[in-house]
Amino acid sequence: MTNARVIRFLLGLAAPVLALVAAFAITSLVLVVAGDPAGDVWSTILSWPEERNLANIIKNATVLYLSGLAVAFGFRMNLFNIGVDGQYRVAAFTAAVVAGEAWLPGYLNTAFAIVCAMAVGAMWAGIAGVLRATRGVSEVISTIMLNAIATGLVAYLLRKVAVREAGSNDIGTKQIPEGSRIPNISIGEGPTSEIYGFIVIAALAGLLFWFVLNKTRFGFDLRATGQSTTAAVASGISVKKMTIVAMLISGGVAGLVGLPILFGSAYAYGSTFQSGLGFAGIAIALLGRNNPIGIAIGALLFAFLDEQSNPLQILVGVSPDIVAITQGVIVLTVVVSYELVRRYGIRLEQREVARVLADQPATPQKEVSA
Amino acid sequence: MSSPAPSLETPPNGDAPPAVRLRGIGKRFPGVIANDDINVDVRRGTIHAIVGENGAGKSTLMKILYGVQAPDSGTIEIGGEQVSLGSPADAIRHGVGMVFQHFMLADNLTVLENTVLGAERLHGIGAGARAEIRRISEQYGLDIDPDRLVEDLGVGARQRVEILKVLYRGAQIVILDEPTAVLVPHEVDELFGNLRELKAEGLCVIFISHKLDEVLSVADEITVIRRGTTVATVDPEGVTARELAELMVGSELPSPSTETSTVTDQVLLSVQHLGLPVPSGRALLDDITFDIHRGEVLGIAGVEGNGQAELVEAIMGMRPGATGTISLAGRDITHESTRERREGGVGYIPEDRHRHGLLLDSPLWENRVLGHQGRPPSSRRGLIDKRAARADTERIIAEYDVRTPGPDVLARALSGGNQQKLIVGREMSSEPVLLIAAHPTRGVDVGAQAAIWTHIKNARREGLAVLLISADLDELIGLSDRIEVILRGRMVGTFDPASVTPQQLGSAMTGAGPDA
Numbered sequence: 060m061t062n063a064r065v066i067r068f069l070l071g072l073a074a075p076v077l078a079l080v081a082a083f084a085i086t087s088l089v090l091v092v093a094g095d096p097a098g099d100v101w102s103t104i105l106s107w108p109e110e111r112n113l114a115n116i117i118k119n120a121t122v123l124y125l126s127g128l129a130v131a132f133g134f135r136m137n138l139f140n141i142g143v144d145g146q147y148r149v150a151a152f153t154a155a156v157v158a159g160e161a162w163l164p165g166y167l168n169t170a171f172a173i174v175c176a177m178a179v180g181a182m183w184a185g186i187a188g189v190l191r192a193t194r195g196v197s198e199v200i201s202t203i204m205l206n207a208i209a210t211g212l213v214a215y216l217l218r219k220v221a222v223r224e225a226g227s228n229d230i231g232t233k234q235i236p237e238g239s240r241i242p243n244i245s246i247g248e249g250p251t252s253e254i255y256g257f258i259v260i261a262a263l264a265g266l267l268f269w270f271v272l273n274k275t276r277f278g279f280d281l282r283a284t285g286q287s288t289t290a291a292v293a294s295g296i297s298v299k300k301m302t303i304v305a306m307l308i309s310g311g312v313a314g315l316v317g318l319p320i321l322f323g324s325a326y327a328y329g330s331t332f333q334s335g336l337g338f339a340g341i342a343i344a345l346l347g348r349n350n351p352i353g354i355a356i357g358a359l360l361f362a363f364l365d366e367q368s369n370p371l372q373i374l375v376g377v378s379p380d381i382v383a384i385t386q387g388v389i390v391l392t393v394v395v396s397y398e399l400v401r402r403y404g405i406r407l408e409q410r411e412v413a414r415v416l417a418d419q420p421a422t423p424q425k426e427v428s429a
Numbered sequence: 430m431s432s433p434a435p436s437l438e439t440p441p442n443g444d445a446p447p448a449v450r451l452r453g454i455g456k457r458f459p460g461v462i463a464n465d466d467i468n469v470d471v472r473r474g475t476i477h478a479i480v481g482e483n484g485a486g487k488s489t490l491m492k493i494l495y496g497v498q499a500p501d502s503g504t505i506e507i508g509g510e511q512v513s514l515g516s517p518a519d520a521i522r523h524g525v526g527m528v529f530q531h532f533m534l535a536d537n538l539t540v541l542e543n544t545v546l547g548a549e550r551l552h553g554i555g556a557g558a559r560a561e562i563r564r565i566s567e568q569y570g571l572d573i574d575p576d577r578l579v580e581d582l583g584v585g586a587r588q589r590v591e592i593l594k595v596l597y598r599g600a601q602i603v604i605l606d607e608p609t610a611v612l613v614p615h616e617v618d619e620l621f622g623n624l625r626e627l628k629a630e631g632l633c634v635i636f637i638s639h640k641l642d643e644v645l646s647v648a649d650e651i652t653v654i655r656r657g658t659t660v661a662t663v664d665p666e667g668v669t670a671r672e673l674a675e676l677m678v679g680s681e682l683p684s685p686s687t688e689t690s691t692v693t694d695q696v697l698l699s700v701q702h703l704g705l706p707v708p709s710g711r712a713l714l715d716d717i718t719f720d721i722h723r724g725e726v727l728g729i730a731g732v733e734g735n736g737q738a739e740l741v742e743a744i745m746g747m748r749p750g751a752t753g754t755i756s757l758a759g760r761d762i763t764h765e766s767t768r769e770r771r772e773g774g775v776g777y778i779p780e781d782r783h784r785h786g787l788l789l790d791s792p793l794w795e796n797r798v799l800g801h802q803g804r805p806p807s808s809r810r811g812l813i814d815k816r817a818a819r820a821d822t823e824r825i826i827a828e829y830d831v832r833t834p835g836p837d838v839l840a841r842a843l844s845g846g847n848q849q850k851l852i853v854g855r856e857m858s859s860e861p862v863l864l865i866a867a868h869p870t871r872g873v874d875v876g877a878q879a880a881i882w883t884h885i886k887n888a889r890r891e892g893l894a895v896l897l898i899s900a901d902l903d904e905l906i907g908l909s910d911r912i913e914v915i916l917r918g919r920m921v922g923t924f925d926p927a928s929v930t931p932q933q934l935g936s937a938m939t940g941a942g943p944d945a
Contacts, residue, residue: 293785294800295768
């Protein structure tokens with residue numbers, strides 16, 4: 060069976076590669092049709108990043124990774140948590156307020172703020188979970204609505220607690236005291252070559268994600284529910300309970316998304332705090348096949364495309380927004396190529412089973428499924 | 430391409446070319462040979478049965494004859510002329526019509542509307558069509574009123590509407606795919622009456638079935654298919670059901686009959702006044718009361734949709750809103766969750782294995798875990814024990830003869846019979862005290878069927894209590910120690926399988942009252 064495992068692994072790899080190739084081809088087509096130099100664009104994007112850019116890519120990828128994990132957790136149960144965007148903003152705001160108030164000293168303050176952020180993210184997602192479990196409200200609709208509410212709520216509350224930054228029109232929460240900030244890790248020379256210390260927490264989250272889903276009974280129940288609700292019910296899984304718990308966990312992970320920025324560079328939640336991270340997470344979860352390693356690769360790729368497209372305007376006179384097209388197309392091609400590869404894999408496996416069984420001694424009741 | 434349909438006047442038999450002649454038909458799917466060198470002659474004015482176990486290739490052959498699939502090799506002659514059927518429309522043009530096992534009728538339309546749908550050009554959609562339907566109904570004794578809504582018709586009448594649709598389109602050759610699977614015994618008799626009418630009018634009927642007694646009573650000729658190829662064409666006069674079955678299987682045939690009773694007086698499952706009310710309308714289950722003892726198989730007979738599925742789900746705890754009490758081995762489980770009930774010793778072979786029994790895109794060992802997540806060997810202290818689960822899957826594969834290369838294969842890659850054997854093996858593990866088996870041998874081949882029967886009988890001997898729901902009356906009579914009949918959500922009669930006939934059960938199932 061190791062042979063079959065290798066084939067399964069290769070097929071798993073084939074799908075994203077196919078999707079990326081297709082996405083690059085479509086983007087090139089757009090460039091050619093628009094009369095832009097496709098070759099120059101790709102050679103700029105696909106050049107090896109400088110140390111400074113590399114640090115930016117890793118920093119950005121850390122944030123995207125957490126977002127992808129949050130979305131993927133829901134996906135594994137067939138729950139479409141579109142609301143990671145709202146959840147992380149509510150959570151980051153909460154963490155900023157808690158850490159800014161500094162009720163506890165040093166890293167206790169940090170830990171407390173992180174727990175608060177996860178709890179608030181979980182609760183925000185839990186609203187959608189409860190609605191889905193008790194009233195059958197589609198979590199897609201309710202999380203989108205909750206995103207809108209989150210925007211309004213955070214803006215309203217920010218106004219209440221805000222302090223105006225000196226010499227700026229931006230408003231923000233109180234600065235987090237130095238002793239509660241998470242130190243950055245240097246990967247080279249100078250402050251531009253630092254990555255978030257939060258990357259350790261992100262990696263731990265990925266490890267925990269893998270362990271919970273693949274090794275625990277809870278994770279089995281979650282995946283079983285995702286594959287077949289009916290089979291899950293018959294096997295004794297309470298689907299309602301799983302729906303709520305899965306949304307809570309997804310929201311809890313979403314609560315971490317904004318924190319690398321908060322504790323590593325911004326130190327306060329202001330009106331310019333980075334937004335849209337939740338939506339990128341959806342694409343990254345899809346690209347990474349809801350697998351923690353895959354999501355890491357997806358997050359790095361998205362961060363790489365974002366970073367490398369910055370100089371496009373200056374160097375070749377093409378808007379960096381072209382990579383947004385690439386990223387969008389990736390989401391579509393990923394869905395198509397996974398389905399193609401999945402069908403091919405099933406046919407391959409059925410043929411393999413038939414072949415192995417045909418080699419076994421002939422028995423009277425060998426059956427064929429027509 | 431516009432060959433005329435065989436003329437009606439030609440008497441049966443004679444030297445005229447056969448209505449349908451199939452020569453050397455072959456069809457392959459990836460990894461599977463569905464048909465291989467099939468040769469069949471169907472004479473005019475006859476009922477020709479095609480029999481074979483599940484997966485033998487009957488349905489593929491009929492799809493080829495109806496133009497749904499193209500054969501890889503071989504020729505089809507209709508009325509002496511070689512044809513190529515690229516689509517069902519081609520087949521209909523050549524006078525071939527098919528009645529599928531699952532009806533293709535719109536419930537909210539009338540018989541007339543259903544009939545003309547897609548054939549509007551033949552006789553319009555109004556008075557002309559209505560007159561034609563009346564004429565056909567009269568000519569073949571179908572007894573169908575064109576203006577009734579299909580949803581008001583019973584199963585037998587719906588099937589006649591399907592036959593009428595085919596005749597309306599000018600079919601001279603009517604294919605019926607397992608037509609009796611959905612019928613109770615007296616409806617079967619009516620259907621056979623209709624088929625004899627068709628035959629008398631010079632049409633020819635191709636009748637696919639695996640119910641041999643029925644085939645013997647109605648067919649003029651029988652072709653047996655085994656593992657994708659025709660093994661014999663026999664005359665029903667000179668053959669017994671047993672001989673036919675052995676031709677089908679190629680070996681000695683098993684029977685479901687139980688040996689001596691192993692029933693004890695220890696009640697294992699006690700269901701008292703079980704109900705499943707519906708806010709507005711008739712209750713799905715109404716005051717159901719029965720006991721199953723240690724070592725006893727209780728069979729539930731009933732026409733599908735009379736509450737069997739609901740009964741099973743209520744006992745499994747999958748139906749909120751059920752009333753009454755259920756106790757298992759003296760312990761009240763009325764308010765327990767499905768998981769608690771399963772862990773209390775209830776094994777469950779669900780009716781629909783794809784929907785309720787398997788994770789199709791997961792490997793077999795994960796399917797072994799399904800439903801047993803909380804117990805060894807599947808898990809230990811909240812963690813899935815992959816090594817033990819795989820080892821136990823290997824055991825099931827060996828003991829239950831699941832044909833698979835190994836426990837890492839995806840469940841989807843197995844054939845239906847092997848999937849079912851895996852489920853039976855899984856549900857028999859962890860020493861259940863009660864097994865709920867809903868149609869345990871539905872859609873599996875004769876070999877797997879015999880194996881499943883043997884496992885149920887063995888477990889019963891060791892003291893298992895079994896609730897058996899089946900549409901196969903022979904299976905019910907053969908395996909059960911007692912049979913209860915369910916009709917519209919109520920228990921309407923108890924029968925002793927030693928003395929009951931399928932006809933008696935059939936009339937009780939349809940509400941005609943138990944015959945003496």
